Amino acid sequence: MKMTYVKRSIITAVCIALCVVLPMAFHSVKNAGSIFAPMHIPVLLCGLICGAPFGLLCGIIGPLLSSLFTGMPPAAILPAMMVELAAYGLFTGLFMQIVRTKAVLADLYISLVAAMLCGRVLAGAAKALIFSAGKYSLTVWATSYFVTSLPGIIIQLALVPAIVFALQKARLIPLRYPEAICK
Amino acid sequence: MPVELENVSYTYASGTPYETEALENMSLKIKDGEFVGVMGHTGCGKSTMIQLIAGLLVPSEGKVLLDGNDINAKGYDRSVLRRNVGIVFQYPEYQLFETTVEKDVAFGLKHSGLDRGEVSERVRWALEIMGFSFDSIRNQSPLSLSGGEKRRVAIAGVLAVRPKIVIFDEPIAGLDPLGREAFLKLISDLNEDGTTIITVSHNADSMAEYAKRIIVLDSGRLIMDGKTRDVFSDVKRMEELRLGVSQPRLIADMLSKRGFEMPRDIVSCGELVSAIKERLIGGGCP
Amino acid sequence: MSRLPTGQYIYGESPIHLIDARAKLLSFILLIAAVVLASSFAGYAAVFCFTAALLWISRLPLGTALGAIRRLWLFFFVIFLMNAFFFEAENPIFSWWIFRLSYGGIAQGANVVLRVALLMALSSVLTCTTTPMDMTSALQSLMKPLKIIRVPVEDVAMIISVAIQFIPTLLEETDMIKKAQTARGARFESRSLRHKAECVIPLVIPIFISAFRRADELSTAMEARGYRGAKNRTKRKKEPLKARDLAALFISAAICAVQFCFR
Missing domain, CATH: 1.10.8 (Helicase, Ruva Protein; domain 3)
Structure with a gap:
């Protein structure tokens, strides 16, 4: 199986669709949406699987379409969310390309953690610039990014690699180190 | 563990412009150990009905009773429902x-x-x-x-x-004929061990072979309900509903029309074969 | 049956509803610029009156259109207080520990709150009067200039259309998976955080597998038919902008220009 340009494009399209669908699926499960941020997952996966440009696209278009079709996120926080998610998609893709430890799980975790950090820094910076009214904002937003979203971070770190492995087992995406299996 | 629908109605998207009534004032009782086939066209309300029985949808009006208890009542222990009612959707592999x-x-x-x-x-x-x-x-x-x-x-x-109750939604769709047979055999074995089976299917032949009771739905209403042989003996009505009856039933009808008298309650292949055999031996085949 | 969600869109036939989505989107961008640039009383007044006029002309139910602003009142209040008390002004009216209430701060707080509220009202007018479908096709046509920086605009447009087509299918499938797992004992309705977390994997993994399976089928079919990129596809011809669309653009540009006049 090869990840062709067309295949990457269509997987990206599906991930964008999931950015709209997943938050709706968890909408009825009380508080789940705010706890584990379902829209992050397709974006992170798209970056990991399809690469940086596709991940970037997914991170920009996903929240935009979701906002258009479901009204979530509301327009007021949409720009900051687009910056954050675009950074996730971009950096997971970039780090997946750079990091090659010969162990898939290690690659995944390094890329995910690095991308989550970069995304939060970028989104924080963007927010500080948009709400540039005073010095307080940066601290407020920085703590909110790491403290209140902690359960979400943990769930994402557990879930995203699990999904990657499940997709590999279902032979829907190629193995990262096929030679390792053959031995 | 009997299951009962009491004047159940279900409306999709109620309160929106897309409001549609999927089920209208339906009452139904399924006793222990029955094998019920549910037939009807797409959109007739059969999947709404089975989801109501499994407690996955809540009726807009009326009650769903399991063992006499309202499963949507406040304080009802849903784990009892989950332990006793299983549902196999159309593509369970997903x-x-x-x-x-x-x-x-x-x-x-x-x-x-x-x-x-x-x-x-x-x-x-x-x-x-x-x-x-x-x-x-x-x-x-x-x-x-x-x-x-x-x-x-x-x-x-x-x-x-x-x-105790297993519901199947189009269980044999997408299976090859051999797989179908094996699968239907399995369901009927389960039924023989005392499990109540409710299965939705378009396939009149397999319903005729295995189901003991047939329920026919049309635009959200229960229009026929009875023993398989009784429901299938109304060939005209079943054809009008574009559901059809089983092949053996049709063959028996054709034979009757050609003067080869056949009993009117044949639905399954086995019954047809033995009736023909009896006729041939009894009537003295040349 | 699942259908495409319609988002905020409220059906109507007002002049605002009828403006071409491309013109509406561009006007929206101009008006946002006006709000961001506004720094004088006259400038604010112009944008404020214009936004109010838009709401009136569009005949939207105000409760729905401005619902988001009403729901976020606490957020606005906190922003206002923070600005009012932490603004570093020369002569505070009142100061205690780290709190310094000042006129400058109050003005700054009101400024920020008004700005955000205006932005929200404007985006409400846009999303309530334009269907998501029109909006995405407008976005696709407004992306064209990105070609200059070598963004494969046609491919992006194709990806967006495919994504939209997938939404109803995936919604339906998600609903089925959720029901199947509920019947097997997943406790989506439970209040406990642990039960909720336990539900995530049985729901999300099947959803992704089913979505990727569909992606796999579609991309294989596309490649089998020799699809190599969206560049050579025939495109539907876009309608040209009408007089009212140009008028909308012109007025928005004027409101934006006003901000430069009163600085």
């Missing part, structure tokens, strides 16, 4: 997610309070009933199995809970 087959089949037993040995026993039983060798399949990933195997594992996951 619900697989665990890392091994054993874990996936055991998912439904997580909150059952059974100890590990019992859980493992149940999983073995369910997988073996579905035609697997437990020891060779238990550690495989359910996701890398073939399509047919996936479906069987998923069904094992529903059966492992040992529900």
Whole structure:
């Protein structure tokens, strides 16, 4: 199986669709949406699987379409969310390309953690610039990014690699180190 | 454990411009050990009906009673419902997610309070009933199995809970004729062991072979309900509804029209063959 | 049956509803610029009156259109207080520990709150009067200039259309998976955080597998038919902008220009 340009494009399209669908699926499960941020997952996966440009696209278009079709996120926080998610998609893709430890799980975790950090820094910076009214904002937003979203971070770190492995087992995406299996 | 619908109505998207009534004032009682076939066209309300019975939808009006208790009443212990009513959707293989087959089949037993040995026993039983060798399949990933195997594992996951009532939604769609036979045999074995079976199907032939009672729905209403032979003897009405009746029933009718007198209650293949045999021997075949 | 969600869109036939989505989107961008640039009383007044006029002309039910602003009143209040008390002004009216209430701060707080509220009202007018479908096709045509920086605009447009087509299918499938797992004993309705977390994997993994399977089928079919990129596809011809669309653009540009006049 090869990840062709067309295949990457269509997987990206599906991930964008999931950015709209997943938050709706968890909408009825009380508080789940705010706890584990379902829209992050397709974006992170798209970056990991399809690469940086596709991940970037997914991170920009996903929240935009979701906002258009479901009204979530509301327009007021949409720009900051687009910056954050675009950074996730971009950096997971970039780090997946750079990091090659010969162990898939290690690659995944390094890329995910690095991308989550970069995304939060970028989104924080963007927010500080948009709400540039005073010095307080940066601290407020920085703590909110790491403290209140902690359960979400943990769930994402557990879930995203699990999904990657499940997709590999279902032979829907190629193995990262096929030679390792053959031995 | 009888299940009962009491004047149940269900409206989709109520309060929006897309409001549609999927089920209208339906009353129905299914007793222990029945094998009920549900027939009707797409959009007739049959999947709404089975989802109401399984407690996955809440009726807009009326009650769904399981063993006499309203399953949507406040304070009703839903785990009783989950333990006793299993539902196999049209593509059950899509619900697989665990890392091994054993874990996936055991998912439904997580909150059952059974100890590990019992859980493992149940999983073995369910997988073996579905035609697997437990020891060779238990550690495989359910996701890398073939399509047919996936479906069987998923069904094992529903059966492992040992529900008293099992609902199947188009269970044989997409199976080859051999797979169909094997599968229907399995369902009827379960039924013989006392499990109530409710199955939705378009396939009049397989319904004629296995179901003891047929329910026909049309635009959200229950329009026919009776023993399989009685429902299928009304050939004209079934044709009007574009549902048709079983082939053996049609053949018997054709033979009758040609002067080869046949009983009017033939629905299954076996009945047709033995009736013909009887006629030929009794009537003195040349 | 699942259908495409319609988002905020409220059906109507007002002049605002009828403006071409491309013109509406561009006007929206101009008006946002006006809000961001506004720094004088006259400038604010112009944008404020214009936004109010838009709401009136569009005949939207105000409760729905401005619902988001009403729901976020606490957020606005906190922003206002923070600005009012932490603004570093020369002569505070009142100061205690780290709190310094000042006129400058109050003005700054009101400024920020008004700005955000205006932005929200404007985006409400846009999303309530334009269907999501029109909006995405407008976005696709407004992306064209990105070609200059070598963004494969046609491919992006194709990806967006495919994504939209997938939404109803995936919604329906998600609903089915959720029901199947509920019947197997997943406790989506439970209040406990642990039960909720336990539900995530049985729901999300099947959803992704089913979505990727569909992606796999579609991309294989596309490649089998020799699809190599969206560049050579025939495109539907876009309608040209009408007089009212140009008028909308012109007025928005004027409101934006006003901000430069009163600085």
